[in-house]
Amino acid sequence: MLFSSSAVCANIEDTVTVDWATALNIGGERYFDRQKFITIHSWSGEQDWSDVYGENFSDNLLRDFIEKYDVYFGRDTGTIAWELNRLSESKVRSGFVSEEEVNDNAGAARWIYSQHEAKQWQQGRSVANRDKSLVVAGRPVDFWPSSHFSARQWSFPEFSVDNKKFGLASASFYADYLEKYFSQGDGDMGRPRPKYLEVINEPLYHLHDFPYGGEQAKQTLDSIFQFHNVVAKQVKSQVPDVLVGGYTAAFPDFDKNNFANWESRDKRFIDMAADSMDFISLHLYDFPNFEGRGEYRRGSNVEASLDLLEHYTTLASGTTKPFLITEYGAAVHQYRHQPWSKKRDGLKLMAINSLLMSFLDRPNQIEMAIPFITVKAEWGRVAHDIPYTDRLLIQEFERGAGQSRTWVYSELVKFYQFWRDVNGRSVHAFSDTPDVNVKAYSDGEYAYLILNSSDFKQREVHINSLFTGKVASVDIRHLYLNKNEEPVLDEFSLAELPKSVAMGDQATILLKIKFLNQPIQKQERVREKHYALEYKKAIKANKKTSFVFDLKGTAEPQQAVLRVGVGRDHGLTLFPKLVVNGVEISIPKEIKGYDQYLNGKGRLTFFGVLEVPIPSFQRADKYTVDLVFPDSGGYVSSMALQLDHLANSPELSSQALKQTTLKPI
Numbered sequence: 001m002l003f004s005s006s007a008v009c010a011n012i013e014d015t016v017t018v019d020w021a022t023a024l025n026i027g028g029e030r031y032f033d034r035q036k037f038i039t040i041h042s043w044s045g046e047q048d049w050s051d052v053y054g055e056n057f058s059d060n061l062l063r064d065f066i067e068k069y070d071v072y073f074g075r076d077t078g079t080i081a082w083e084l085n086r087l088s089e090s091k092v093r094s095g096f097v098s099e100e101e102v103n104d105n106a107g108a109a110r111w112i113y114s115q116h117e118a119k120q121w122q123q124g125r126s127v128a129n130r131d132k133s134l135v136v137a138g139r140p141v142d143f144w145p146s147s148h149f150s151a152r153q154w155s156f157p158e159f160s161v162d163n164k165k166f167g168l169a170s171a172s173f174y175a176d177y178l179e180k181y182f183s184q185g186d187g188d189m190g191r192p193r194p195k196y197l198e199v200i201n202e203p204l205y206h207l208h209d210f211p212y213g214g215e216q217a218k219q220t221l222d223s224i225f226q227f228h229n230v231v232a233k234q235v236k237s238q239v240p241d242v243l244v245g246g247y248t249a250a251f252p253d254f255d256k257n258n259f260a261n262w263e264s265r266d267k268r269f270i271d272m273a274a275d276s277m278d279f280i281s282l283h284l285y286d287f288p289n290f291e292g293r294g295e296y297r298r299g300s301n302v303e304a305s306l307d308l309l310e311h312y313t314t315l316a317s318g319t320t321k322p323f324l325i326t327e328y329g330a331a332v333h334q335y336r337h338q339p340w341s342k343k344r345d346g347l348k349l350m351a352i353n354s355l356l357m358s359f360l361d362r363p364n365q366i367e368m369a370i371p372f373i374t375v376k377a378e379w380g381r382v383a384h385d386i387p388y389t390d391r392l393l394i395q396e397f398e399r400g401a402g403q404s405r406t407w408v409y410s411e412l413v414k415f416y417q418f419w420r421d422v423n424g425r426s427v428h429a430f431s432d433t434p435d436v437n438v439k440a441y442s443d444g445e446y447a448y449l450i451l452n453s454s455d456f457k458q459r460e461v462h463i464n465s466l467f468t469g470k471v472a473s474v475d476i477r478h479l480y481l482n483k484n485e486e487p488v489l490d491e492f493s494l495a496e497l498p499k500s501v502a503m504g505d506q507a508t509i510l511l512k513i514k515f516l517n518q519p520i521q522k523q524e525r526v527r528e529k530h531y532a533l534e535y536k537k538a539i540k541a542n543k544k545t546s547f548v549f550d551l552k553g554t555a556e557p558q559q560a561v562l563r564v565g566v567g568r569d570h571g572l573t574l575f576p577k578l579v580v581n582g583v584e585i586s587i588p589k590e591i592k593g594y595d596q597y598l599n600g601k602g603r604l605t606f607f608g609v610l611e612v613p614i615p616s617f618q619r620a621d622k623y624t625v626d627l628v629f630p631d632s633g634g635y636v637s638s639m640a641l642q643l644d645h646l647a648n649s650p651e652l653s654s655q656a657l658k659q660t661t662l663k664p665i
Helices: 061-069 079-084 099-115 119-126 168-180 203-209 221-238 256-276 300-317 342-359 413-419 654-660
Strands: 013-026 135-137 196-198 243-249 279-290 293-295 323-330 366-371 393-395 407-409 425-431 436-443 446-453 459-465 471-481 487-494 500-503 508-515 523-531 544-550 559-569 577-580 583-585 605-613 622-628 635-647
Touching: 013 436, 013 446, 061 119, 061 413, 079 135, 079 168, 099 119, 099 168, 135 323, 168 221, 196 323, 203 221, 203 243, 221 243, 221 256, 243 256, 256 300, 256 635, 279 300, 279 342, 300 342, 300 523, 300 559, 300 605, 300 635, 323 342, 342 366, 342 413, 342 436, 342 446, 342 471, 342 487, 342 508, 413 471, 413 487, 413 508, 446 459, 446 500, 471 500, 500 508, 544 635, 559 577, 622 635
Parallel strands: 013 459, 013 523, 135 196, 196 243, 243 279, 279 323, 323 366
Antiparallel strands: 013 425, 279 293, 393 407, 425 436, 436 446, 446 508, 459 500, 471 487, 471 508, 523 635, 544 622, 559 605, 559 635, 577 583, 577 622
16 A cells, blocks of 8 residues: 655655564663653743743643643753843952852742742743753853953953963853752752753854954864863862763864864864763754755764764773754755745754654764754844744744734644654664665554655655554654645554555655554664774775774674765765675665765765675674775775674563653653
């Protein structure tokens, strides 16, 4: 049976296979964790949820949204700055905040949050359990120690009063804020303390590349990285339970200038500050139209970027640092400074879903991923008729409905509508093409199968379900762009599991399956990733580029996939001769997502991962990979070996899975 939308005419055929009897364990993570992945760039007490900017379509908008779609709060970048800018300078320590005012204001903030009867606070308190993994981030204009940036009558000094500790005054307020403005424990007033501090938001962009205050205010990269060390040390001394990280790379194009960006920025940060950091934070955006080019992060590029970070942090510190993706989506430059449009929201939705599917392959590595969806963002309004772009809520007149200024959902709510109620134990599923990403989860009587197309081709996808039991119903959601490039979320039901589905380009399909007799999961597939002992090697024509893996102690794998990160100019060879432990292996010519060239209108260079299945893999303590390219230029940026083995585990019925499903609160 084939279902399709009138918007789709498939011209490519692919197959996904789901083994419902095999659970999937990725580095110890076994469940779909909504607290990590179904998030919003907001917090429970944000005034945007209230009617301060005008009437909302719902009297209890916050709870209606959060509970209906089972969403968790992600990041708060405004409150810490608002509290700072209410404080005076200390009368005894020049450049520091007034300690007396900090104590007074912190006590007032805790009381207001817990006791104030205004609707904003009552509603916020009712969903405060969704704040437990919140990220707090500082803004450069508020916290950087320089008079070039401060909007106050006073500024943090470049050096403290003892003239030794750069950034100490700023760091002291970070620590005081986290220590004093939040609940001190059970029974105490105040907001739950944030789990993460992201030291400063996109500092290289705002302080080095395009600095506030012009060229004379430009800061060095080393000073920015050292600032992270100072803040981390101070915060950990006062509030050791808060995790500190950075540097929040805005556009981490590691391969830019033949990887000079990586060396001078990201590698340098890891070398200087990683020992102080509990996590690495970054922002990942598609650029559907940047200066006439489509520079998409999705597909092989995000895989190469994250593999490079994982590989080098493993070499530098002996283990990978967790990642916080505190913003992701699409920066739609061609529609900037324009009124709201469905098309702009649609481009963002396509990017969010495609990137999320890649993040779900790393649940053990990613602490949290927050789509950049704000609530109303009136702080970002450019003009009366030009609001901020990334908003969950717009005003009714923006949809062409007369002059009503009532706040209603934008098209971005479709992200949460699409992913609502997805939960459960990960199930082994795979695709015969890297362009179709597939995920599957089992949650009691329901199972979820999610397919995403990461390129720009319509396709028919055949579903090979390795369970022949009957189903009671299949509810289907199909999120795609129509012929006007506007997002559509079709929802309908079938009486049986379809044999194939037709997908629009960039589209995502979810099948919610209710089985009459649930599949029994009898085994667990454990997936681990190993990195070579060296990384980032220059490519020289007809010369071996070699990597060695130490696999001592690993289990005998059922499947092995080599992940080769490659960054080089378009037109140079992407598919080298590959020899693994003396045996030549064929490299598939398909790359996840688009080809990055886009007929000359894509990325300026190629940077992506080649995924190479290794047939008849024979485990050895030492594993050697040799690559030979026929031309010089660029780098093999990372080399990872993904190994799957079957673990001995007791029989897991769907009912048992239902009882143990992780649903964080």
